[in-house]
Amino acid sequence: MKNKLPFIISGVAILIAVGVFFVSRSGRASDLISESMKSASPVRIYAQKAKETYLADKSKRHFEHYDLDHDQKVSQDEYLAGRRRSFKRLDKNQDGVLNFDEYAASAMNRFDQADHNHDGFLNMEDFAVIDNHKGQDEKGVEP
Template sequence: MWRYWVGALAGVLMAAAALFLFRASATDDVVVPPPPMPAVVADPAETPLPDRLPEAAPATREERRFNRYDKDRDARITRDEYLASRRKAFAKLDKNGDGRLDFEEWAVRTTTKFAGADKDRSNSLNRAEFATTAVKRRAPRRRADCPPAPSPADADEG
């Protein structure tokens, strides 16, 4: 029987708390800030467009590529810097970490590429040597030149 009394008392207390919360929120004066001023937008018709889009020079692309490899920014790429991306890929392939995938076997192509580019055998690449390791990209394929589609007036005549 005492559980009923405790339940009833809890219900009365909850109703009283709800009443106090409702009255407290109804009497609060909420200050709403004014809306922000609209941004001034320039008329697109007044803004002249450039004659052609800016392009990155091939030297700039090569400069960025060199800087990605040259981690210590000493204007030289050491063998370790050159192979760092391969080491990350190796770690991803060796999921269980037992080291059974031999790095030198896996990276033989990159090691050979580095050795071929390192003409002075200094075990580091200068800018000119590094430029020879750039990936040879294929020229973009051109779209076929198709004759224009006949107009609807030409189709009605035939």
């Protein structure tokens, strides 16, 4: 019996894991785990704070790009000036009109910069580079 005990314990652990998996897939996991436990998860808290920090930083860079006189306010003139700068940056042939190729070139350039091994695909690390380059190359401005 002593020799079978590890197999029995392993079998029970597998059954429990399979049961938890199927319960969570069926949508009844919320019945088993209280809402307070879900919202207090350290991973969930960390992810939420990281998201909030990223969005705040991105918003700050975006705002600073438009706030030309650094008075912590963006006037209509400042806003339009920022949009004009973005338009001019995208209008490669300076004809006053954006065609699709000019508009898409910015996104393709970021993709190419992020695709380190040039295989035409982005892995998780490559994908993170897109946001970094976007903030540096465009100074936080989105078309």
